[in-house]
């Protein structure tokens with residue numbers, strides 16, 4: 001009984017997804033939608049198979065931009081978030097600056113960076129960096145400044161020094177909020193890379209989508225979109241895995257809280 | 261010389277709407293080994309007073325001394341149970357108790373036996389390896405109590421530790437609390453708004469007036485220990501409860 005239930009839950013999503021693809025396939029026949037407007041899923045698969053090497057190479061290109069931009073953002077934003085949280089001066093100067101910059105759509109900078117730096121990897125990495133940087137800093141700041149009054153006082157009453165208090169209380173207490181930023185950034189990283197490629201590039205999945213659409217080959221464009229979706233899922237999956245490894249307690253706590 | 265000497269202590273908070281007179285002036289003397297309850301209506305400054313005794317807040321006026329020395333900064337020789345417990349979700353019950361020791365730079369391995377005894381006393385030994393969020397509210401408060409006691413504090417400050425619990429659980433933890441105090445005779449200051457709780461547990465009850473809290477009176481509770489159900493049903497117990505109740509009735513609080 002339990003086993004069939006679990007099986008039912010596991011297959012529910014794949015079955016539903018497959019159903020959507022079938023509905024897509026059928027509606028094209030029913031509504032007689034021409035191929036150059038919307039291809040069938042089967043046509044997308046056939047077209048993609050014929051272009052596998054290039055699609056894979058471009059996935060690596062876009063993936064590299066995404067992962068590099070994300071990694072650099074993480075390495076810069078996390079320490080900066082910490083510094084802002086623990087320095088009153090930075091909290092009054094850098095922090096409000098970042099909050100106002102957060103309102104600017106980062107992607108608006110893309111044409112400028114590309115005009116400065118050309119069609120290569122660097123401007124894309126910078127765009128992805130910008131897209132990921134803000135959610136990571138802002139959530140890190142929020143995480144590190146929001147320690148409860150009770151825990152702050154408890155820690156003080158033990159006489160613990162800065163470092164001990166940091167590693168035993170402040171850091172673990174801030175991690176769940178930090179991960180909100182990590183995950184949000186992971187979801188948007190490949191968006192940044194794709195749009196940067198639209199604006200100026202000679203390779204990558206975004207570039208491929210533009211070329212295919214220009215050539216009236218939406219089937220190929222959809223194949224690239226599918227790969228971009230996989231790339232985004234992969235990023236998000238990795239961060240979720242890290243979350244599961246680093247703060248399993250937060251996940252169990254959320255699960256229990258959610259149940260009652 | 262009293263163990264804790266609270267002299268003409270006043271606390272004002274500066275807020276956006278101007279200063280708030282939260283507490284005092286009040287003078288209270290606590291002897292070593294006493295169990296003292298602070299009873300008063302919500303907002304009269306009881307938590308504020310506990311924080312000042314712990315050195316976590318400075319009085320605006322007057323002074324607090326411990327064994328003749330004025331409290332000038334955060335004291336590290338107290339055990340505090342805050343109104344919201346300080347159990348962290350990333351550690352099991354046992355590791356939460358050890359946290360108190362680790363933050364003090366002590367090796368918790370040296371205190372295994374003591375932690376076991378504490379857990380045994382409050383009936384949590386089977387839950388030592390559970391996370392706090394897997395425990396009921398009453399169990400969490402018991403765990404928080406162990407956390408506040410494990411470093412053998414000189415003074416224990418309890419801020420409405422049983423406030424959010426159901427009546428039955430409250431009775432049980434009161435009994436645990438009393439047993440532990442009778443064993444250790446640590447100085448305890450308990451903030452509560454339950455008059456019965458104060459009479460049952462305390463050697464002395466301080467009645468605090470509505471905000472800004474002042475000391476209305478001190479009542480010594482001369483009832484035999486341990487104060488179990490038979491004591492609670494005695495006419496003497498009832499007399500203490502109504503005596504304190506009358507005071508709050510006069511203030512229009514009940």
Ligand SMILES: Nc1ncnc2c1ncn2[C@@H]1O[C@H](COP(=O)(O)OP(=O)(O)O)[C@@H](O)[C@H]1O
Pocket residue numbers: 273274275280281282300301302303304305306307308309471
């Ligand atoms: N940090 C603070 N800033 C401003 N007002 C405060 C602060 N802490 C407490 N107060 C005020 O002081 C009064 C006493 O608070 P508290 O000690 O928490 O009361 P009690 O614990 O008796 O309910 C309340 O009116 C409260 O609003």
Ligand SMILES: [Mg+2]
Pocket residue numbers: 306307308343419
């Ligand atoms: Mg209070």
